Structures are given as C-alpha cells and as structure tokens.
Amino acid sequence: MASLQAHIAVWIIKWRVKRRLKNCRDHRLARQILRPAPYRVPETVRITKTEVNGIPGEWVESQSSAQSVLLYLHGGGYFGCSAETHHPITAWFAVHGFRVFAPNYRLAPEYPFPAAVDDAVAVYHGLLAEGHSPQRLAVAGDSAGGGLALSLMLVLRAACTALPAAAALFSPWTDLAATGESVRSNASRCAIFHGPAIAPTARLYLGNADPRNPLASPLYADLDGLPPLLIHVGADETLRDDSTRLAEKARAAGVSVELKVWPVVPHVWQLAPHKIPEARQSLRETDEFLRKHTAAEDPASVRWVQHACGLRQST
Numbered sequence: 001m002a003s004l005q006a007h008i009a010v011w012i013i014k015w016r017v018k019r020r021l022k023n024c025r026d027h028r029l030a031r032q033i034l035r036p037a038p039y040r041v042p043e044t045v046r047i048t049k050t051e052v053n054g055i056p057g058e059w060v061e062s063q064s065s066a067q068s069v070l071l072y073l074h075g076g077g078y079f080g081c082s083a084e085t086h087h088p089i090t091a092w093f094a095v096h097g098f099r100v101f102a103p104n105y106r107l108a109p110e111y112p113f114p115a116a117v118d119d120a121v122a123v124y125h126g127l128l129a130e131g132h133s134p135q136r137l138a139v140a141g142d143s144a145g146g147g148l149a150l151s152l153m154l155v156l157r158a159a160c161t162a163l164p165a166a167a168a169l170f171s172p173w174t175d176l177a178a179t180g181e182s183v184r185s186n187a188s189r190c191a192i193f194h195g196p197a198i199a200p201t202a203r204l205y206l207g208n209a210d211p212r213n214p215l216a217s218p219l220y221a222d223l224d225g226l227p228p229l230l231i232h233v234g235a236d237e238t239l240r241d242d243s244t245r246l247a248e249k250a251r252a253a254g255v256s257v258e259l260k261v262w263p264v265v266p267h268v269w270q271l272a273p274h275k276i277p278e279a280r281q282s283l284r285e286t287d288e289f290l291r292k293h294t295a296a297e298d299p300a301s302v303r304w305v306q307h308a309c310g311l312r313q314s315t
Helices: 004-021 027-034 084-095 115-129 144-158 195-206 240-252 277-294 300-314
Strands: 045-052 055-062 069-073 099-103 137-142 166-170 229-234 257-262
Touching: 004 027, 004 277, 045 084, 045 115, 055 084, 055 115, 069 084, 069 115, 069 144, 084 099, 084 137, 084 277, 099 115, 115 137, 115 144, 137 144, 137 277, 144 166, 166 277, 229 240, 229 277, 240 257, 257 277
Parallel strands: 069 099, 069 137, 137 166, 166 229, 229 257
Antiparallel strands: 045 055, 055 099
16 A cells, blocks of 8 residues: 555645646657656765766766666656656665665757767776776666666677676656557546657657667567566556566566556656655565675676677687
8 A cells, every 4th residue: 555655745746846847849848847856865875977988977886886877867757857856766875785876867958869879888897997897886867867777788688798797677667659549548547747748758869760760669669578566666657668578578588577566656756755655665666676686796787798799709
C-alpha cells in the first residue's frame, strides 16, 4: 500500500508542475518549472565542483565514502536540470558509501543528440583514466539520465571498453518515439507528464534524428551483454512502459534485470527521500544492489566484453 506522503506528493506535483507544463512551449520556462525545490545537503557531505576529462560536474562524497564510484546521470528531458538539482539522490548515495560523480552534460536544444551521449562517454573514459576500476564502478540515472546510462553502455560495448559492474535506472526514458501504451493509458494519472507532449518534447533533444535511433532510444537497441540492471518505475507514470518493455527485452537478451513497479508514486520520486518513504526504500534497495555488484570479483559484464571482443579480434 502506498504511503500517504506519496499520495500528497502526486497531488502537489500535479498542481505545481503538470498543470504548468501541459501548455508550455518555451523550453527555458519548462526548465524553471522542472527545477525541484532547494535541498539542504547534509553537513557530512562534501561537494567539489570539478571536471572529468573536460566535462564539468561535481564529486559528491562523505567520510563514509569508500572505493566504489557511482557515475550519476541526472534527468530533465535532456534539456533541463543539473547535477545540483539532483543532490537529494547523489548526497544520499554519498552518505551511504559511494563516491559519486555527477556530470553537467550539455543540454538541448542548444546541444542536441548525441552531445549528451558524447559527454557521458567522455566522463566514463576519464574515470577509467583516473584509475577507477570498472569492477568498482556503477552507473545510475533517472528519466532521461536513465536512458543516457543505457546509451553510454551501448557505446562502451561497441568499443570493447570494460562496462560498469551494474546500472540502476529510475523511471528511464528509453523510447523517445513514445509508443508505449502507458503514454496514453496513464496520461491523466501521471503526476508530471501529459502523454501527448512526450514525443514533441523529445524533438528538443533529437533535432532531426530518428527517435528510434538506439543511442537516443535504447529500447530499440540490442541489449546483449549489458551488466545487471535494476529498474524502478511508478505504476501510474506515462513512462511506465519504457521500463517494463526494456526489462522484458533485456531479459530476453540474457541480461539480469531486477524490475520493481511501485504504486502511486510520482516520476522519479527518489528525489524526495526526506519526504516520501518510498523514496528512501527505493534508494536503500538500489544501494544494496549496486554494493553487491561492485563488490564482485569478476562481474559478468567484464567477462562478456572480454569474450565478445576476443571473438571479434580473432575473426
């Protein structure tokens, strides 16, 4: 049963966000609407603004941060939000033992596809160059950032680069063509998005690119060889089927997937761990998942890349 706080959050977000986004045609105004309320970072968390391989961002760490690194890719439709807006998530992981790097990848429409993908790839290579082992490196992201995390891994796999040990995806946007049934069936229930606006909004990022390009919409990709995935999504989200169809396709490709569909909660409810019990529970489950896989001696993703690239080089 969903918490009272989750029900209240849906009502508030529908009033403060969805109502204003529905008829918004200016991406600059939409950026302001999507920006969450200010969040007070815990005093135990240290934030260091820096660059990794030329891409600006910030390290989010605490005294309990260990050797495992989490590359966190923020959501925001590829046109909004930032590392700063997602402090509730990145600070939570820092408090619970991860060194988190959150890049400020380039945003659309000023920098359309594939700029965000290029930046994510550059950061990953930069982390490896700094000496971070892929066995102790995980990737996570929400909404557009969840789709971007998948796109990043597709590029790495194609280049025979060691993949991260695991990936966690919160309500990932995987189908920019907006073909999921939930885009229509959840149009009124979703706390944030008006279903008919999803495909037009995607054009801010896509420009003239095909919305079914696998690096823009990973749902259309060959998912073979990806590392273990954790996917959390809300039952009432317009993007619900971006997650459920992704999980089905990944499992068919032999990928280990943990999918959980949560009742009532709004899109990327993990941004409110200080307010919504389900946010804390989702983050706790994600922490356990990522910790388990980054502690493995021989992650399946590393074995797969070594095998596949060895076969490629021998032919």
